[in-house]
Amino acid sequence: MPQVKTSARDRLVTAAFELFEEHGYDGATVEEIAQRAGVGRSTFFRTFGSKEDVIFPDxxxxxxxxxxxxxxxxxxxxxxxVAEGARVVLQHYLDEGEVARARYRLTSTVPALKAREISGLRAYQRLFTQLLSDWWSDEPNGALRAELTAAGVVTAHNHVLRTWLRGGTDTPERDLDEAMALVLDNQRPQTGETVETGETAVVVIGASGGIEAVAERVRAALAGTPPAPG
Structure with missing residues (x-):
């Protein structure tokens, strides 16, 4: 069978995590990573600015x-x-598989990497907060609502991710759906509440069944068609 070609970037990531596992983060050098990946030192630094960057490449x-x-x-x-935005992050880690678990082991033992990870989490939370604030800018307490919701989304995602990384669940996608429902339940219209959308009045009755079910009911109401039974 023909060999599947991989990019220099992918080879560098693979080589780095292999060497970190073998020799520890501090024990592996950029030169060793580049050599194992089959590239020069200059290629490493054109691809990643530092050894830390190769841990969080995406x-x-x-x-x-x-x-x-x-x-x-x-x-x-x-x-x-919002729920699908959280799933984007989780799915990335699931696709990484053992690389994600290797990163988790590294960030658990190397303070500089833990600090980098925390900085990344804050960036996710800031992004959710910013976009939610824009949506709710005209609402009373919209800014506070955005901050609380963003914090809940990131916390719920991280709880599910850590559980999977530790081998505590085989159903992380389902776990995330349930966690997002807990976070977003209080953001949905209450049973029987009318939501005005232009000339259409949408009434959401019985907002249980997860966020997909609620979205389907809203879309069906806007389209003037009965939702699928569920």
Missing amino acids: HEAILARIKERLTTSAPETRLLA
Whole structure:
């Protein structure tokens, strides 16, 4: 079978985590990482600014994906977009598999990496807060509501992620859906409450069943069609 070609970036990430596992974070050098990846030292620094950066190679790309998902959502599907934004992060870790677990071991033992991880979490929370604040800018206590919701989303996601990283669950996607429902339940219209959307009055009755079910009911009401039974 022909060998699958991988990019220098992917080879550097793989080599770095292998060496960190073998020799510890401080015991592995940039030169060793580059050599194992089959590239030069200069290629490492063109790809990553530092040894820390190779531990968190996709942070900015994930932030961009979350922002795109939230900024392109319609008003009636905003809560669904928030839940899906959290899923973007979780799915990235799930796709990484053992690399994600290796990162977790490193950040648990290397203070500088733990600080970098915390900084990244704050960036996620700031992004959610900013976008939620924009949505709720005209509402009473909108800024506070945005901060509380963003903190809840990040906390719920991290709880599910840590549980999976420690081997405590085989159903992280379902766990995240349930966690997001807990966080976002108080943001949904209450049973029988009318939501005005232009010329259409949408009444959400029985807001149970998860955020997808609520979004489906809203979309069906806007379209003037009965929702699918659930």
